[in-house]
Structures are given as structure tokens and as C-alpha cells.
Amino acid sequence: MIGSRRLAAYDPNIVDQSRSEANFLALDVLFSQLPQQGQKYTILDMGAANHAKIEFFSTLKCRLFVEDFFRFYTERLAHAKREKNVLDPQHSLTCLQKYPAETSFDLVLFWDLFDYIQPADLQALLKHLSGYCKRGTVLFFLTSALEHIPIEPAVFRIIDKQHLSYENKSPTTRRAVGYTQTSLRKILTGFKLYRGFRMSTGQEEHVFIKE
Amino acid sequence: MWKKTLSELNPIRNTENPPVIPDSGKSQALIGPSINIVGQLSGDEDVLIQGHIKGTVEFKKNSVTIGKYGRVTADICAREICVEGTLEGNIFSEQRATIRASGTVIGDISAPRVMMEDGAKFKGAIDMEPQTEKAALGKTVTSLQGKLTDAAKTKEGYAAAGGSN
Numbered sequence: 001m002i003g004s005r006r007l008a009a010y011d012p013n014i015v016d017q018s019r020s021e022a023n024f025l026a027l028d029v030l031f032s033q034l035p036q037q038g039q040k041y042t043i044l045d046m047g048a049a050n051h052a053k054i055e056f057f058s059t060l061k062c063r064l065f066v067e068d069f070f071r072f073y074t075e076r077l078a079h080a081k082r083e084k085n086v087l088d089p090q091h092s093l094t095c096l097q098k099y100p101a102e103t104s105f106d107l108v109l110f111w112d113l114f115d116y117i118q119p120a121d122l123q124a125l126l127k128h129l130s131g132y133c134k135r136g137t138v139l140f141f142l143t144s145a146l147e148h149i150p151i152e153p154a155v156f157r158i159i160d161k162q163h164l165s166y167e168n169k170s171p172t173t174r175r176a177v178g179y180t181q182t183s184l185r186k187i188l189t190g191f192k193l194y195r196g197f198r199m200s201t202g203q204e205e206h207v208f209i210k211e
Numbered sequence: 212m213w214k215k216t217l218s219e220l221n222p223i224r225n226t227e228n229p230p231v232i233p234d235s236g237k238s239q240a241l242i243g244p245s246i247n248i249v250g251q252l253s254g255d256e257d258v259l260i261q262g263h264i265k266g267t268v269e270f271k272k273n274s275v276t277i278g279k280y281g282r283v284t285a286d287i288c289a290r291e292i293c294v295e296g297t298l299e300g301n302i303f304s305e306q307r308a309t310i311r312a313s314g315t316v317i318g319d320i321s322a323p324r325v326m327m328e329d330g331a332k333f334k335g336a337i338d339m340e341p342q343t344e345k346a347a348l349g350k351t352v353t354s355l356q357g358k359l360t361d362a363a364k365t366k367e368g369y370a371a372a373g374g375s376n
Contacts, residue, residue, distance in 0.1 A: 049310075049333040054325055058339050065336045072334065097334060155329075 024164040025195055025207045026140030030107050031161065042104060044129070047111040052157035052165075065103075069095060070116055070153050092121035093128050104134045110141035112153050112166075112203075115177050123187050130190055130210070137210040139191055143184070146202040148173040166203075244280045252285075260296075271305070279313055292322070294331075301335075 030041070041062040045053065048068040057064050072095040080087045088094075108129060114122060133139075150170035157165045184206065185193070191208035198204045239257035242248070246262035253269040260268075260281040267285050268275060274291035277283050281296035288303040294314035302308050304322035312330035320337045327333060 049327050049331065050329045051327055054327045054337070057337075058325065060339060062339045063336055064339055066333055068332060068334050071332065097336070 023197060023199075023205060024158065024160075024162055025197060025205055026107060026109065026138055027158075027161040029194060029207050029209070030138045041106045044105045044108045044132075046109060046113055047153070047156055050155065050157060052159070056158040056160070065097065065099065065105075067096060070113060073117065073121070090124055092117065092125050096125075096128070099132055103132050105129075105132050105137050108133065108137065108139045110139065111156050112142045112144070114141050114143050114179065115149055116153050119177070119187070126187060133190075133210045135210055138194075139188070139206075139208040139210070141206050141208075142203050143179045143206065144176045144202055145178075145198065145204055146176055147178075149176040239274075239276070242281075277314070286318075 039061070041060060043057065043062050044065045044067070046067045046069045048071065049066045073092060076091060076095055117125065150168040151172045151174050152168070152170045154166040154168040159165055188208055190211055192211050194207045194209045196204060196206050239259050240254065242258065242260045242262045242264070244261040248262065248264045248266065250266045251269065252264055252266065255272060257274045258270060259276045259278050260283060261278040263282050265284045268283065268287040270289040272290055274293070275287055275289040276293045277296040277298055279295045283297070284299045286301045286303070287298070290305045291307050292302050292304045293309040293311065294316055295311040297315045299317045301318040302316065302320045302322060307324040307326065308320050308322035309326040310316055310328065310331040310333055312328040315332040317334045319335045325337055
């Protein structure tokens with residue numbers, strides 16, 4: 001289960017750490033929660049699109065929103081720094097698309113972004129997205145139990161409903177946020193932990209469900 | 212806001228020294244890198260866009276390719292659409308939409324088949340339907356007018372979302 005013990009630092013020189021396979025609990029949970037026959041899913045992917053993800057989602061009947069959030073978020077931060085602008089506390093929300101009012105996500109994939117978004121921004125983001133979630137919405141994300149993590153999020157590829165691969169070749173590292181169950185519960189108001197899983201790589205998978 | 216973001220994403224300009232575009236050998240109209248078009252672009256032949264276009268692009272029976280140097284701010288309706296450059300707008304394709312690794316798309320995609328190369332930049336929504344269901348429904352992109360109206364709404368949404376910067 002999920003814990004707060006810190007593991008050894010990420011070492012980009014160890015090949016096995018930069019490319020791994022992991023379980024993928026979110027889709028399993030999603031399909032066990034919802035009726036599949038004729039169901040059209042609404043899925044939000046906060047990560048970047050890639051060939052494997054698109055191929056996988058094309059096997060489902062769904063409307064897929066892709067945010068590539070980290071790219072837009074970091075560009076916004078860099079731009080503000082260059083221009084010496086003070087960012088609005090809600091600036092992370094302006095990196096999002098505007099969803100149609102009737103949008104109600106079945107699945108939100110945050111991948112490892114919790115470790116890459118400033119806590120205040122993450123909280124604002126979760127509060128905003130919560131408005132587009134319904135009872136039973138599945139929220140999937142990973143956090144790191146390592147002391148140091150790659151400086152950029154990993155590239156995730158969905159292999160099938162049970163497996164995903166992730167790859168990170170960032171040469172530099174930084175300190176991980178170090179989330180605990182308590183701190184996660186605090187920022188995920190309105191969601192309850194459905195399942196958590198720690199992998200040997202030091203990554204922890206979390207599936208929360210909207211109450 | 213989106214314009215700023217796009218220019219940050221892709222700093223290519225087509226003003227003073229337009230790049231030399233190699234001839235692909237395929238018969239298609241070319242909108243060269245020094246050309247700027249504001250308005251509606253339509254026709255009955257395949258087209259390669261390396262210039263700047265702002266408005267709407269409609270080639271229902273043909274393919275549209277936005278080349279590496281192309282920068283398009285428009286909704287595109289075509290049989291096949293391939294993006295190697297930058298597109299800010301929605302894609303309506305009757306057959307296939309392809310986003311190459313060098314491509315950037317900010318907008319929604321409506322196409323029976325979507326191909327996205329690793330490294331492509333995409334922000335928007337895609338409607339996915341398994342092939343069997345698509346065949347059963349016989350769904351193609353026919354209601355262009357309605358979709359363009361929706362697209363306009365989405366664009367307003369993007370503008371509103373980025374309005375505070």
C-alpha cells in the first residue's frame with residue numbers, strides 16, 4: 001500500500017529506471033464501475049498525446065480531451081519570469097481548454113503531474129476540474145516515493161487496459177514533493193482513495209473516485 | 212493568449228527569407244512560405260500549405276497538408292489532413308487526420324482515423340469511435356455547417372480561457 005517512506009534517488013544512468021512498465025489500474029477500475037454496452041466515455045488526459053495513447057483510445061467509444069498541461073504550464077511560467085509578470089493565482093486554469101458546459105468526465109488521467117505542478121496551482125486545478133466530475137469519476141495519478149525525481153514528467157504510453165509504459169530520460173533531477181496519504185487526501189477533497197499501489201521503481205499509483 | 216503561446220511554440224517566421232521547399236514530386240497546389248491569405252480557401256485539388264492562412268480552408272474531396280513552414284489559423288475541412296506545421300483551429304476530415312512529430316495542433320479533431328506521431332503537440336478534443344461502430348453508423352463528416360458553428364464556439368472558449376494573460 002501507499003506509504004511515506006522515501007526510497008533511493010532516481011538515477012538517470014540506470015536504463016531500467018528510465019523506461020519501465022507498470023500496472024494501469026485506472027481503466028480496470030473505470031470498466032468495473034461503469035456499464036460498457038454503448039457507453040461513450042469522456043476522458044481527460046492531462047498529459048501529452050502520443051501514438052500509443054491515441055491508438056489505444058481509438059479502440060474505445062469516447063471523447064478524449066488532451067491538455068498537454070505541463071508544456072503550457074511551464075511555458076506560461078517561463079514567459080511570466082521573462083516579462084517579470086506577477087501571475088494570477090488562478091493562472092494554471094488559463095492553461096486549460098474551455099470544456100463545454102455539459103462535460104462530465106468519466107476518467108481523468110493526471111499521470112505524474114502531481115510532482116510537477118506547484119501545490120497551490122494543483123489545488124486550484126483540482127478544484128476547477130472537480131466541477132466537471134461526477135459521482136464515480138475515476139482519477140488516476142502517480143507520485144514518487146523517491147527523494148529525487150527527473151526534472152520533467154515521464155512519457156506514458158498505454159499498452160492495454162492493464163499495462164502502461166513510461167519513459168524518462170531527463171539528465172537532471174530535483175527533489176520530489178513527497179506526498180503522503182494524508183497530504184493527498186487533503187488536496188483531493190470530494191474524492192476517496194479507491195486503490196493505491198507501490199511499484200519497485202519507487203512510483204506509487206493512485207486511483208481516487210469522486211464521491 | 213493563444214497567439215502568444217503559438218509563437219512561443221514555433222518561432223518560424225515566413226517574412227524575409229522564406230525557406231526553399233523541396234518538390235515532393237506529388238501533384239498538388241502549393242501555397243508558398245511567403246504567401247499570406249486572409250479569408251476562405253477552397254478548391255478541388257490537393258494542396259500543400261507552407262504559408263500563412265487565417266480564415267477557413269475547405270477541400271472536401273482532396274487532401275490538405277500543412278507543411279513544416281505552414282501556419283494556419285482556420286478550421287479545415289478536407290478528405291485527408293496532415294499537419295507538419297502549426298494549426299490553430301479544428302480539423303474535420305472524412306478519412307484521416309495525421310499530426311506529424313513536427314506538427315502543432317490547438318483545436319478539436321473529427322476524423323474516422325487519427326494518427327499522431329510521438330513528439331506532436333496537440334491540445335484539444337478527439338471523438339473516438341471503434342471502426343465497427345463507425346461502419347454501422349455510417350458516420351462521415353457531412354454536417355460541416357453545424358460543426359463549424361461548434362468550432363467557432365470552441366474558439367471563443369479558448370480565447371476566453373486565455374483571456375487573462
